[in-house]
Amino acid sequence: MLCLAVMAGGCWNVREPENLVHVLGVAFDLDEETGLFKVYAQVANPIGMAGGGAAPGGGGDGGAQMKKPFWVVSARGDTPFGAMRNLAPLTTRELFWAHTTVLVISEKLARRGILPIIDLFERERQLRMIVRPVVAEGDVGKLMEAEFPLESIGAQGMARGVSVIKFQRSIFPVQFLTEVVATLSEPGREVLIGRIEVLAEEDPKPGAPSQPGPPKPPKPPAKISGAAVFRKDRMVGWLTEREVRGWHWVAGRAFRETLILSAPDDKGKLLTVEVTASSSKMEPVVEGSNVRMKVTVKAEDRIQDETAPEDLTVESELVRSLNRRLAQVIRNDMEMAIAKAQEFRADIFGFGYSIYRTRYRDWTRLKDRWDEIFPKVPVELDVEASIRRTGLITKSVTVR
Amino acid sequence: MLFILFIMRSTIVIAFMPVLTTANAAQDAWASAVVAGVGALVLVIVIGALGTRFPDQTLMEYSQKLVGTILGKIISLIYLWVFLFLAAIDLRIYGEALITGFIPETPLVFIVTSMVIASAFAAYSGIEAIGRNADFIFPVFVAMIVASLLAAIPQMQLMRLQPVLARGIRPVLVGAITPVAITLQMLTLTLLAPSVLQPRKATRTAVWAIIGASLVLVASTVVTVAVLGVDPSARSVFPFFRMVRAIRLTEFLERIEALAMFAWGFGLFVGVSTFLYCGARGLSQVLNLNDYRPLIGPMAVIWIVLSIHGVTDMFQLRSFFRPEVAGPYALLLILVPQGILWAAYAVRRLAARESGGQEGRAKP
Numbered sequence: 001m002l003c004l005a006v007m008a009g010g011c012w013n014v015r016e017p018e019n020l021v022h023v024l025g026v027a028f029d030l031d032e033e034t035g036l037f038k039v040y041a042q043v044a045n046p047i048g049m050a051g052g053g054a055a056p057g058g059g060g061d062g063g064a065q066m067k068k069p070f071w072v073v074s075a076r077g078d079t080p081f082g083a084m085r086n087l088a089p090l091t092t093r094e095l096f097w098a099h100t101t102v103l104v105i106s107e108k109l110a111r112r113g114i115l116p117i118i119d120l121f122e123r124e125r126q127l128r129m130i131v132r133p134v135v136a137e138g139d140v141g142k143l144m145e146a147e148f149p150l151e152s153i154g155a156q157g158m159a160r161g162v163s164v165i166k167f168q169r170s171i172f173p174v175q176f177l178t179e180v181v182a183t184l185s186e187p188g189r190e191v192l193i194g195r196i197e198v199l200a201e202e203d204p205k206p207g208a209p210s211q212p213g214p215p216k217p218p219k220p221p222a223k224i225s226g227a228a229v230f231r232k233d234r235m236v237g238w239l240t241e242r243e244v245r246g247w248h249w250v251a252g253r254a255f256r257e258t259l260i261l262s263a264p265d266d267k268g269k270l271l272t273v274e275v276t277a278s279s280s281k282m283e284p285v286v287e288g289s290n291v292r293m294k295v296t297v298k299a300e301d302r303i304q305d306e307t308a309p310e311d312l313t314v315e316s317e318l319v320r321s322l323n324r325r326l327a328q329v330i331r332n333d334m335e336m337a338i339a340k341a342q343e344f345r346a347d348i349f350g351f352g353y354s355i356y357r358t359r360y361r362d363w364t365r366l367k368d369r370w371d372e373i374f375p376k377v378p379v380e381l382d383v384e385a386s387i388r389r390t391g392l393i394t395k396s397v398t399v400r
Numbered sequence: 401m402l403f404i405l406f407i408m409r410s411t412i413v414i415a416f417m418p419v420l421t422t423a424n425a426a427q428d429a430w431a432s433a434v435v436a437g438v439g440a441l442v443l444v445i446v447i448g449a450l451g452t453r454f455p456d457q458t459l460m461e462y463s464q465k466l467v468g469t470i471l472g473k474i475i476s477l478i479y480l481w482v483f484l485f486l487a488a489i490d491l492r493i494y495g496e497a498l499i500t501g502f503i504p505e506t507p508l509v510f511i512v513t514s515m516v517i518a519s520a521f522a523a524y525s526g527i528e529a530i531g532r533n534a535d536f537i538f539p540v541f542v543a544m545i546v547a548s549l550l551a552a553i554p555q556m557q558l559m560r561l562q563p564v565l566a567r568g569i570r571p572v573l574v575g576a577i578t579p580v581a582i583t584l585q586m587l588t589l590t591l592l593a594p595s596v597l598q599p600r601k602a603t604r605t606a607v608w609a610i611i612g613a614s615l616v617l618v619a620s621t622v623v624t625v626a627v628l629g630v631d632p633s634a635r636s637v638f639p640f641f642r643m644v645r646a647i648r649l650t651e652f653l654e655r656i657e658a659l660a661m662f663a664w665g666f667g668l669f670v671g672v673s674t675f676l677y678c679g680a681r682g683l684s685q686v687l688n689l690n691d692y693r694p695l696i697g698p699m700a701v702i703w704i705v706l707s708i709h710g711v712t713d714m715f716q717l718r719s720f721f722r723p724e725v726a727g728p729y730a731l732l733l734i735l736v737p738q739g740i741l742w743a744a745y746a747v748r749r750l751a752a753r754e755s756g757g758q759e760g761r762a763k764p
Contacts, residue, residue, distance in 0.1 A: 122635075125501050129645065178627075178628060178629075178632070178646045181628075181629065182628060182631070183629075185631030185632060186631070357559060357563050358563065360563040
């Protein structure tokens, strides 16, 4: 017993916290020359964190910089996990992956196939399926090194950015990796992963180092918008902001989105409405090998601003006209998204999945040809948009 | 006793979720769970009903009376083997889950040994201690499972359960085989029943335990599939555990899988101590010993060894739980001995009636 008690105290998995560092974001890229996987790990820097607000210590060389709160290290390997382990010789502490919040996949790798990454995330216990996946457009290394103005740690910034965007816009599919995996495995449904676009920096003028004067305010290093379309596990192309918005309508996932309408009376003047709720219903109509889809979308909105002074006090033809215009805007978005998806031959809306779910017999007949059927499926759109609220005022100030 | 049986059954079926992982019932796994519940009920009634004919005797005792000393002892030994085997498998699965999910470098033997030692203490203190433990653990156990399920609700997508029963009933039935096979556990009923206050009600209690455990299984299956999707859950080694891992209530309330593991450990403790107690008690009666306690030590050691060396790796463990292996194996072990006993009981009863004597139960 005594023996056991002693052993219980010092368990086999003993890890001194000071020997660990937390990886907060991980990125995978494909090394073109060698064809190897390249991994970037963004690690929380314990020294940088500790020194947070304080000025650099009195001693030492005056030019010594504060250590960044995070550090990015990268390595190559034949497999994703191999690459991760190849980081070990480059780091002084053991990397601990359980707190990874964001998974960045480079466009190159996404086009080659994300299955190896998915398998690793499903299998390895430290990595979790509740990371936020993104596909990076641009240089992944630069994205991982980027400092986000409001964040101390880049990866946390990205993870936050890609989840809070849903409270303002519907231009980025907000999801966890769990959902990507489920979608991959479901028949008649393709994956959509949000995009992070690395923004170009202004080149500092050569020959003019460290100018005196106030430092320039930092620019946002990346833009969260759009999405990568996948067919099976391979990326086939990008969707623009508007197309992703169209996808949100079809999927009934639009939470908040800003739409701009031209005011009916005053030509050239615009007004803005914000969607506050939306839902959609997808109904497949199968007749023999003819498939049609009916998509019904309902959206509720409120007025956010008016550049044309309209009177929206009471029910009027004006309000009904605005509702119709709004529905048309939504319909246009959806048509754009559907056209693009059909062009890519990627059923990101899950039309096939809806047949599989509700008409299993038909699906067993259609499934082998779905790739050919989907691009030609006609989609009937039925959009009902209604402006419910006008905000805190009824009309703009009357200027006299 | 309700609690003991309930915990025993829920622990293993939820941990491994055989309805999902052993067959391709896929989104209809919940239906498998229902079928399995019914199957288990039938078996437990078969097992329990004979016991109620001999309310104050264990199976080891009445089997010897029914079919003679030697055959009775053989049957008893078969059952003892079942206890030994099941507890070893339970332990192993738990150990594997811990090693896979949490502490990959701790030797398996350490996890198993610590669990067996704890259980051995409980078994040594007798059935009452185990029962009290179960009383205490039950609310915690249920609360943790319910908490895990509730926490998962926001992430559920019920459309993942569709299409319902599209591929016919066959996969559903195949999926039910392994969980029915695990009803082997309920053989402990034959040893527990004489110890409770009202042995005649033992079967009814067991029936409730099965119903309760089946409900839990159905709910967990539905939630797991709706959260993870069909294919990811079917490919998981421990689907429930994986579902809990995917829960993220808010920014700071995530990664609550320790809860599920905790519940599992508790449940396993109750299960193993019951098996240990029943094994030791049964063996003492087969060997005509007065006290079962001296047997616990050696048996615990055998248990540890078996759970570590009985199965070499996860591949073997999973192979055993294939329906075509576990199904016949379990049915053979439950139905054949039970069949012999029932037949013997019927024959004796008839004989007793013909001789115009007393009731078969009283004069075996």
